[in-house]
Amino acid sequence: ESPHRCHFCSKSFTRKEHLTNHVRIHTGESPHRCEFCQRTFTRKEHLNNHLRQHTGDSSHCCNVCSKPFTRK
Structure with a gap:
């Protein structure tokens, strides 16, 4: 239900x-606002993913070439 x-x-x-x-x-x-560029998001997790672009967090690496990416 x-x-x-x-x-x-x-x-x-x-x-x-x-x-x-x-x-x-x-x-x-869109209550979640990026402190760096002022872009807004409807969901907190979308903001968190976006913030990686500004912070340089490359927590996902390609299994083939080992290149780091901010998103999986």
């Missing part, structure tokens, strides 16, 4: 935080 239903499109979610993130698609809310 999915007790959390979007009042915009009736899509259902099992977790309230998933509904909260989903509703931002409809409202355009």
Whole structure:
């Protein structure tokens, strides 16, 4: 059962935080702002991925060539 239903499109979610993130698609809310370039994101994890571009965190390496990447 999915007790959390979007009042915009009736899509259902099992977790309230998933509904909260989903509703931002409809409202355009982007509460997570990059301190370096002011770009905004609807989800905190998207901001965290973006921040790696500014900080140079290359935590993912290619298994073939060993080149580092900020995203997997």
